Amino acid sequence: MTERTANVPCPGCACLCDDVTLTFDNGELVNFEPRCELGEQWFRNYNQAIPSTAEIKGQTVTIEEAVRFSADLLLKADYPLIYGLSRSATPGQRAAVALAERIGAVIDTTASLCHGPSIMAIQEVGEVTCTLGEVRNRADLIIFWGCHPAESHPRHAERYASLARGKYTPNGRTDRTVVMVGDAKQVHQWRLDPAGTEPDIVIPVEAGKDFETLAMLRMLLQGVAVPEASDELRRLLELMRGCRYGTVFFGLGIAETSMWDGQPHQSIGHINVASLLKLVAELNAVTRFTARRMRLQGDVSGADNVLCWQTSYPFGVDLSRGYPRYNPGEFTANEVLGRRDADLCLLVGAETVQYFSESARNHLRSIPTIVLDYPGVPLEFTPTVRFTTGVYGLHAVGTAYRMDNVPIMLKAPRKSDFPTDEHILSDILDHIAQVQGK
Ligand code: SF4
Incomplete structure (x- = not known):
């Protein structure tokens, strides 16, 4: 069956062009207009027919089991780090900040490695x-x-x-x-x-x-x-x-x-x-x-905006004292991991881990990790818990910010049963609240 969707915003780069027409034939992307190789490749990369999965130590489990296990890990952590967010969208980023506030985590975005x-x-x-x-x-x-x-x-x-x-x-x-x-x-x-x-x-x-x-x-x-x-x-x-x-x-x-x-x-x-x-x-x-x-791929502008409106600071924020503290170079992920301070890391998108220092990557491999990532994204380490989540702009609606901070509503041209980042992070937060009785 052929499905054609017009005026789809493309998250392939921070231009977020919202005039794209996508044609799928039996689930496969067969046409992308107007021509843009980068945008077409973005949709092809994530339009994969793989089932929604959750894993604990490489073993497939139900999403509920993985959520409970993640909540228990976070409850035990003294100084957890939440990092990534730019390949998500506003709903997922907002849920990540809510979780960070609840558990007193350090939260940082990929901006600390680029802009x-x-x-x-x-x-x-x-x-x-x-x-x-x-x-x-x-x-x-x-x-x-x-x-x-x-x-x-x-x-x-x-x-x-x-x-x-x-x-x-x-x-x-x-x-x-x-x-x-x-x-x-x-x-x-x-x-x-x-x-x-x-x-x-x-x-x-x-x-x-x-x-x-x-x-x-x-x-x-x-x-x-x-x-x-x-x-x-x-x-x-x-x-x-x-x-x-x-x-x-x-x-x-x-x-x-x-x-x-x-x-x-x-x-x-x-x-x-x-x-x-x-x-x-x-x-x-x-x-x-x-x-x-010129912001790059992903909703990195959105991650700045969400952190700013929720914590007052755009990246590198420590919430461990119950109020936000901002200090790039101290509370940014590469440094928190490089100093071996974090005893757990939750990654919403792990695509920039390769740019961390050797010492940060080594420490990341030695602590419990919870990874939410898109279908088919390779990882250079085996996380303790892994969720495959739906892609905002392809499987799920959401808001992303263009390079000029104009918010654009993303569409969901492909139906999927993948849970979103927002869904997983909110479920983890709910489980933590239940355990804490608040
Ligand atoms: S990759 Fe960038 S320039 Fe190309 S269609 Fe997508 S948003 Fe526009």
């Missing part, structure tokens, strides 16, 4: 920002700094940015100047979309020199003589000053927290981003200018 420094910079200096709709309709200058949209956000150009036709940009690409700034070794190969559309100007930056480049732009803007500034940097500043509405999209190339090789690197990602955000704020003295993060 955590950007969040810290925004907290420090603020952010002049916008929705993607504003960019589409108004921006005549678009700058990509430290990101490669053709690879990470394939339809970003067509729907929201470089190629999009908006109210004050009716001619799309020809109404905009597009600049790509990034790592000198790669930036010349970066493109705006998978069709290979090139930017108008490319500005290579030597590895690790983003801060110096931004400092020169800020000094030039203040009228300070900067003999070291290149002609292309001066031209970029003139474009910035002269545009009607400018936007800079920035990615992990400027914000990256650190790559782990056993020891934390001294990262200056938050200083780079703070400098960029200050430049954008200062440009508003002469024109309208905004900044926007």
